[in-house]
Every structure is written in structure tokens, then in C-alpha cells.
Amino acid sequence: MRLSRYFLPILKENPREAEIVSHRLMLRAGMIRQQAAGSFSWLPIGKRVLDKVCQIIREEQNRAGAIEILMPTIQSAELWRESGRYDDYGKEMLRFKDRHEREMLYGPTNEEMVTEIFRAYVKSYRDLPLNLYHIQWKFRDEVRPRFGVMRSREFLMKDAYSFDLDYEGAKAAYNRMFVAYLRTFARMGLQAIPMRADTGPIGGDLSHEFIILASTGESAVFCEKKFLDLQVPPADIDFFNNEEIARVVTEWTTPYAATEEMHDESQWASVPEEQRLSARGIEVGHIFHFGTKYSAPMKAAVMGPDGKEHFVSMGSYGIGPSRLIAAIIEASHDDAGIIWPEAVAPFHVALINMKAGDAACDGAADELYSKLTAAGIDVLYDDTEERAGAKFAIADLIGLPWQIIVGPRGIANGEVEVKNRATGERETMSVQAAIDRFG
Ligand code: ATP
Ligand code: MG
Numbered sequence: 317m318r319l320s321r322y323f324l325p326i327l328k329e330n331p332r333e334a335e336i337v338s339h340r341l342m343l344r345a346g347m348i349r350q351q352a353a354g355s356f357s358w359l360p361i362g363k364r365v366l367d368k369v370c371q372i373i374r375e376e377q378n379r380a381g382a383i384e385i386l387m388p389t390i391q392s393a394e395l396w397r398e399s400g401r402y403d404d405y406g407k408e409m410l411r412f413k414d415r416h417e418r419e420m421l422y423g424p425t426n427e428e429m430v431t432e433i434f435r436a437y438v439k440s441y442r443d444l445p446l447n448l449y450h451i452q453w454k455f456r457d458e459v460r461p462r463f464g465v466m467r468s469r470e471f472l473m474k475d476a477y478s479f480d481l482d483y484e485g486a487k488a489a490y491n492r493m494f495v496a497y498l499r500t501f502a503r504m505g506l507q508a509i510p511m512r513a514d515t516g517p518i519g520g521d522l523s524h525e526f527i528i529l530a531s532t533g534e535s536a537v538f539c540e541k542k543f544l545d546l547q548v549p550p551a552d553i554d555f556f557n558n559e560e561i562a563r564v565v566t567e568w569t570t571p572y573a574a575t576e577e578m579h580d581e582s583q584w585a586s587v588p589e590e591q592r593l594s595a596r597g598i599e600v601g602h603i604f605h606f607g608t609k610y611s612a613p614m615k616a617a618v619m620g621p622d623g624k625e626h627f628v629s630m631g632s633y634g635i636g637p638s639r640l641i642a643a644i645i646e647a648s649h650d651d652a653g654i655i656w657p658e659a660v661a662p663f664h665v666a667l668i669n670m671k672a673g674d675a676a677c678d679g680a681a682d683e684l685y686s687k688l689t690a691a692g693i694d695v696l697y698d699d700t701e702e703r704a705g706a707k708f709a710i711a712d713l714i715g716l717p718w719q720i721i722v723g724p725r726g727i728a729n730g731e732v733e734v735k736n737r738a739t740g741e742r743e744t745m746s747v748q749a750a751i752d753r754f755g
């Protein structure tokens with residue numbers, strides 16, 4: 317992409333409303349635009365990151381056996397009356413009427429709707445296990461929307477729903493999602509720690525929040541430092557080998573880790589002092605087993621091998637891709653701007669022509685651009701007439717992993733500079749070497 321033909325609305329000034337660094341950098345780098353309280357448009361580079369994050373989530377959901385669908389954002393109140401949640405949900409739910417005076421709502425989550433789909437089609441235990449997910453906008457009228465897309469009112473969610481014959485099956489389904497989450501966050505360059513979460517009236521121990529440690533996190537968290545050394549399972553792990561998957565879950569749930577609500581001082585006291593990590597965290601994902609909470613009132617049952625009807629045992633599994641992007645920035649930035657992990661970067665390379673209009677610079681930069689683009693590399697080519705200093709500042713701010721800098725002095729020797737955004741290391745090389753390096 318040539319910057320001269322792109323839409324990258326950089327802000328020069330620090331926006332006053334931004335209280336945390338990710339919000340500030342997302343606004344400054346032209347990733348998002350606030351449209352109303354807690355509601356944001358995704359501008360071109362923001363949209364590119366969002367797509368990459370969703371694609372990683374999708375690949376790991378699919379790998380773990382979940383199947384993608386797409387449900388509407390608008391739901392009918394009728395459905396929510398069946399589960400009894402319509403009256404319970406409270407003010408976070410945005411409610412309205414259509415022209416026929418039918419009560420509608422903008423979905424804050426989809427348990428009811430997916431249960432309705434399930435019960436319409438699935439009648440036998442032979443069709444289980446089943447896990448359906450979608451990536452769709454949600455609306456929650458948060459009391460205090462803040463920190464940009466970290467806590468917004470309209471936000472994207474990946475929500476998956478598992479259906480099994482019994483608790484054993486549901487637990488295996490839960491474990492698959494647990495491991496899928498470990499892989500998902502690791503692929504984005506994040507250290508996410510699964511922490512025991514409240515199961516409320518459901519009980520049991522099958523609820524975990526996946527937390528990114530960050531000083532700006534909204535929850536206080538307590539965990540053992542051991543987590544930082546645990547291995548995330550490889551891509552070829554067999555998700556349907558229940559024992560192997562359960563082993564991974566055990567490994568990742570044995571060290572102490574809990575959010576404030578679940579914190580237990582007496583257990584914490586038995587963790588050696590030097591192993592304790594008490595910090596703040598951001599909830600980027602949440603997995604939850606709730607058994608027959610929806611299947612019983614909504615009558616979602618299958619025939620079991622015993623010839624009897626069983627209400628299916630369910631779980632739900634959420635990830636907030638929009639919040640995740642803010643969390644990635646909280647975890648990866650410096651004074652100059654964002655530092656994207658390669659897997660989610662909006663472009664791979666910033667190609668900077670220090671002196672647009674100079675024949676030698678233009679020639680080399682154009683050649684780099686066309687060859688790298690042809691090799692399938694995402695290049696953002698700064699071919700504008702800005703000063704070199706401003707171009708460097710923009711490249712650092714938007715945080716692409718690599719910069720290739722073409723300047724008149726270097727090009728006189730046929731050389732360009734390659735800079736690593738994360739380390740700041742610079743290397744001088746020939747134009748051809750730069751093409752070979754990335755192409
Ligand atoms: P929180 O405790 O932050 O309010 P939650 O527990 O209400 O989140 P869940 O219902 O567990 O959220 O939803 C699944 C995921 O959706 C969360 O883990 C988070 O990543 C994301 N999410 C929830 N609320 C928001 C929001 N207001 N803005 C952005 N992402 C959100
Ligand atoms: Mg909430």
C-alpha cells in the first residue's frame with residue numbers, strides 16, 4: 317500500500333480523553349475513531365489488526381473442533397423469556413421495539429439463540445460433541461465505558477458454545493477450549509494466565525478467565541511466577557485425545573492463580589514468597605461450564621444411548637478481539653509508539669523513502685515496493701513528500717515490525733537501512749539483500 321493513496325489519519329497531539337496508553341496510541345495511530353460513548357469505528361490499520369486477530373482466533377477454534385456460524389446481532393425478547401434471563405439481565409441490555417411493537421434487544425451474548433438452533437436440529441447423542449461459535453458484535457450498555465475499545469459498549473466477541481450428552485463430555489469440551497485459548501493468545505505474542513473464576517450458582521471448578529498482566533488492568537490478580545515458564549502446546553496436539561488435553565489443563569491449573577473475587581489468602585500464604593506475583597490484569601477471555609442452565613428451561617435434549625432424553629450439558633467460551641488489541645498494545649509499546657508482534661501487525665514492513673522526488677531514492681524504493689509486494693509481503697510504502705523526521709515518527713508510532721529506510725546517502729552506495737522496531741537494531745545492506753531478506 318502506498319501511503320499517498322491510503323487513509324492513515326495520524327493525530328499529532330495526545331488526545332486528552334485517553335487515560336491509558338493503548339487508547340492514546342490507537343487514537344494517535346489512526347486505528348479507531350470514537351463515534352459515541354463506548355462506540356468506535358475501525359479505521360484502515362485498526363481493521364487490518366482486527367482481521368488478523370480474528371483469523372488467529374478462528375484458526376485455533378477450528379483446530380479444536382469448533383465450527384463457525386454467524387448469528388444476528390438483534391434478538392427477540394421472547395427467546396430470552398424462555399431462559400428467564402430477559403428480566404434478570406438488567407440495564408446492560410439494550411432493549412427496543414420494532415414497528416410491530418415487538419420487543420427486541422441487541423445481543424449482549426448468545427446462549428439462548430444458539431440453544432434454539434441446537435434444539436431445532438440435534439436430537440441424538442450420536443451428533444455430539446458439538447461446538448458452534450461466531451465472531452459478532454455485541455452491545456452492553458456498560459455503566460462506565462472507558463479506555464477506548466478495552467471497555468466499550470459495542471464490541472466484537474468470539475463466543476463459542478459446546479453441547480454434550482453429560483458432564484464428562486462437557487468437561488472434555490471445556491478442556492479443548494482451554495488449550496485452544498492457550499495457543500490463541502500465545503500466537504499473538506501474549507502471556508495469558510488462566511485464573512480460576514467465579515462459577516456462581518452453577519458451582520464446580522470449570523470457569524477460567526484468561527488474564528494478561530498489565531499495570532492498567534481493571535482487576536487485581538494473584539498468581540505464581542511458574543506460569544511464565546510453562547509451555548504452550550504445539551499446533552499438532554491431538555484435541556480429541558482427552559487424556560492428553562486434560563494433562564495440559566492440569567499443568568496449567570495446578571499453580572495458584574486467581575482474580576480478586578476468587579482470591580484465597582490461606583492458599584496464597586502457602587505459595588513461597590519469591591514465587592508470588594501480585595499484579596493487575598486484563599480479562600481477554602473467559603470459559604465457563606454451566607451444564608443445563610439453558611438447555612433445561614429451553615428444552616434442548618437429545619436421546620442418549622440409554623434410550624432416554626437428556627438435557628444437554630453446555631459451556632460457553634468468549635474472547636474479546638477488540639479488547640485484545642488494546643491489551644496487546646498495553647503489553648507491547650515504548651515511548652515512540654506501538655510495537656506489533658509480527659502475527660498481528662497491520663503491515664509487515666514500513667518502507668520509508670526519505671526523499672520522495674529524488675530519482676535515485678524513488679527508483680530504489682519503487683523497486684523494493686514492487687518486488688516485496690509481488691512476494692506477498694504486506695508493505696506500507698511511505699512515498700509522501702513529508703520530512704524524513706516525520707516519516708520516522710509515523711513508522712515508529714504505528715509500530716510495524718520492520719522498517720526499510722531508503723535515503724540519498726545510502727542509495728549512492730546502493731544501500732538501504734533495515735530497522736527492527738522492537739529492538740531498534742539497524743543493519744545496512746544492499747537493495748537486493750533487503751529484497752532477499754523479506755521476499
Ligand atoms: P468484564 O468483567 O471486563 O466486564 P465480562 O466478564 O462481562 O467482562 P464476558 O461476558 O466473560 O465479559 O465476555 C467474554 C469476553 O468479552 C471478555 O473476556 C472480554 O474479552 C470481552 N468483553 C466483555 N465486555 C467487554 C467490553 N465492554 N468491551 C470489550 N470487550 C469486552
Ligand atoms: Mg462485564
Ligand code: MG
Binds near residue numbers: 599
Ligand atoms: Mg469479567
Ligand code: MG
Binds near residue numbers: 525599601602
Ligand atoms: Mg467474564
